[in-house]
Amino acid sequence: EAGYAVLALDMRGHGATGGKSDWQLAQDDVQRVWTYLAERPDVDGTETAVIGASIGANLALITAAAHDDVRTAVLLSPGLDYRGVTTEDALAAYGERPLLIVASEKDTYAANSSRTLHEQAAAATLHLYQDAGHGTQMFAAQPDLIPMLLDWLTLYLRE
Secondary structure, eight states, rough: OOOOOOOOEEEEESSSSSOOOOOOHHHHHHHHHHHHHHTTTTSSSEEEEEEEEEEHHHHHHHHHOOOOTEEEEEEOOOOHHHTTTOHHHHHHHHTTSOOOEETTTTTTHHHHHHHHHHHHSSSEEEEESSSSOTTHHHHHOOOHHHHHHHHHHHHHHHH
């Protein structure tokens, strides 16, 4: 609708995917998907962003840090350490690219983690809602979130 090609991942053992969750293997899964997209002729690799929610926010940051062609990343309810998937090294490797961090104040761990990431990041914008839930729950709780994300993507992908 907004002119973006989107690929949403349902990680192992999460959502409708069967099997057991394995968040260390999930990092490899996301890297494989990135490689798959990079090889597709119908994907413009010069206009890429990575967005993730909850532990997916951590995976998004790790993926973006590993690929210099990612122009921006959006983290919804990130954590400093979700089940061993940490953000410290990835944030340092991400460098000075723009980063949008969104969380809810009542989601205390994500809000505190978001503040820390914002303080440590070279070029981050932090948006904290008062009571918006966790991760993708924020879309239902905050109708302005999708327009905000689209504005962010337009700013950094369509320069």
